[in-house]
Amino acid sequence: MWPNPITANSFGPFYPQSPKSSAVPINDTTDFSTEDCLYLNVYSPENATADSKLPVLVWIHGGGYGGGNGRQDLSAIIEANNHGFVGVSIQYRLGAFGFLSSDEIFRNGVVNAGLLDQHFALRWVQAYVTQFGGDPTKVTISGESAGGGSVMCQSLAYGGTLGTSLFRNAVVASPYLPLQYGYKDFEPSQSYYAFATMAGCPPVTAYGGINNTHPSIFNCLVNQDTETLQRASFNISASGIYGTWGFLPVTDGVFLPQLPSQQLLQKQVNGLNMLSGNNANEGPSFTPQNIHTEDELIAWLQITFLAFTNNDIVKILLYYSSTNASVNPSDPLFATTGISGPAALNESQVGSGQQQRADNIYAETTFVCPSYWLAEAYSDHGRQSWKYQYSVPVATHGADVTGYFGPATPEKGPDFELAFMKIWGNFVIQSNPSIPSSIANGARSNSTAENPASSWPTFDIYNPQLINLNETGGVPFSVVSAAGNNVTEMMDPGLINNFTIANAYTWEGGRGYRCDFWKSVGAKVPE
Incomplete structure (x- = not known):
């Protein structure tokens, strides 16, 4: 116990920082901090x-x-x-x-x-x-x-x-x-x-x-x-x-x-209860952005999964199939629907071909599949779970945080920010992420239709459903993505919430199927 009151009107110091490895060597630090940081x-x-x-x-x-x-x-x-x-x-x-x-x-x-x-x-x-x-x-x-x-x-x-x-x-x-x-x-x-x-x-x-x-x-x-x-x-x-x-x-x-x-x-x-989310494009911040051929992909896999045999690598390539078609750098990149057409296996707003293959492998084994496994772990024995994907372009790793904490970045309209904050808030208060259709649809949509987020289905291994959180409309603008390329995002005026329900297992060309594979080799990864 402190003998006297403490004036707590400013943040305490934070812990000494240690960065991740990158393609560019990082110089020795001179930015030292105190170890007294448990605030x-x-x-x-x-x-x-x-x-x-x-x-x-x-x-x-x-x-x-x-x-x-x-x-x-x-x-x-x-x-x-x-x-x-x-x-x-x-x-x-x-x-x-x-x-x-x-x-x-x-x-x-x-x-x-x-x-x-x-x-x-x-x-x-x-x-x-x-x-x-x-x-x-x-x-x-x-x-x-x-x-x-x-x-x-x-x-x-x-x-x-x-x-x-x-x-x-x-x-x-x-x-x-x-x-x-x-x-x-x-x-x-x-x-x-x-x-x-x-x-x-x-x-x-x-x-x-x-x-x-x-x-x-x-x-x-x-x-x-x-x-x-x-x-x-x-x-x-x-x-x-x-x-x-x-x-x-x-x-x-x-x-x-x-x-x-x-x-x-x-x-x-x-x-007792779990709300589990992932973003559409988690991988590019963590994978080398120079993977153009299958041989380069295999070399990266061998470095990333050191305990994997050649047969294990072959299994990864089978689960993450590719057309092996050459990629023209000038070809437009686009977001997948998750349900039909090209899947995240080979296409996204930030990559295609072998590069996207690597990005998606890393995303799924490191971020996405753990979110699936957590949803599954809380799906019975008196527990409940709910699943979502944040897909507002470009939806790279970390892009969601300003959605539920604010202030929203330009690609998120005010209706989306409010709905996302309410989803988290209702889960905190009611132990259920469902929100009224009026908020899920958004005020500017002028829609009275029932929104899937208003009666959010629980996640079940026999009926694994997720809510895809996205938007439509807006005005295009260009930004540099985590992969270093120019991508198009949308901003107001005109952004409207677009929340849809989907089967999480068949999503993105069978994501649940691939997560089952990673679970089966978890001891060897190890994860």
Whole structure:
């Protein structure tokens, strides 16, 4: 307990940042921060009291477990939902500080420290959110990208044995599931040794040698100054395989007892209700944008999935079929309908041919299929789930966030922003994302027709349905996409909501079928 009141009218510092690897080498960092960063922010309606018992939305930021912060403004979504809930945004340790892993770390400290920070923040919410008008029995945890992956990890925590003790509902937007190794496997151990070497603690004797005649790596690291550790975390994270971060969650046998693909299959999860979303074009920010031939695709697959045999690679190529036709760079790119015509297998607004093939493989194995598996895991045993896809062009990774938190970017009309905020808000308040047709259709549509989002069907493995969130109309304008090409988006005047229902399994040329494949090889990926 603090002896005196604390003036909390500004954000606390955020954690030292560690970037993902990219095609352009990143220079050594000089942007150092403090390690005193475990802060959270509470957004409470002005008239809320300890007796208000409002639902609570907890936001976990993304950033690949190496970047980001908890400064997301939650006030707009709370206001759009008539001040009907309390908002909490949290921070957690990042990079090597949160996710350094090895046998020595496990023996002397903790692995998955960043996830444990999140877990502790959720315990704080249970203990203190009533002081801000919140009801600890009505907590919804949410996140996008690594924040969505974090929500997945909290859903899986301790083998799904926590029930509703920390949260009732969960929202995942593009849940990030990178390769998840065991805590002392070769890959995280090599990252540990590389980090230690860069921090001035070379791995001469991992455990201190016979009779502890030398300082152990762990003890050496404990005694290093924070700037040395921050520089090592930054540089190791930036030097890995393209599009990846250097320090990630691991299977530790305790907090994360199994691989997500395996535990979700067994439906061993915490909480009761799940709203699961993904974007139409998740992949381009994470795949090299120079894949033009099938040979180049295969080379990328071999680097990305190191444990896969040649037969495994052949299976991927069969599931992700291609015409192998040459692609003319001047050919127009276009968004798929998801239902008929070309599918995301070979076509999108940001790529086509072998490049799109790679983008979609990465998108599905890393973001999209985890969103499917989560929806499936909450589909029975007294639980419920709902599924959506955000498809407003260009719908690349992260483009959805301004839709539910605002302020909306030009391609999202005010009707869309309000509807998206209401979808999330109703899920927080009512544990159901359905919204009135008048809001789903939008005021400017002049439509009184029943909208599928007004009676949103639950997701079921025997009838897996999703709502596709898109728009029609508007005026075209050009932007540079995550893939580096010029693409056309639409802006006001004239944007109208276009929410449709679709079979999630047959969507985009059989996406559910492909996600079943990734589930079957999850132990080998590993994910």
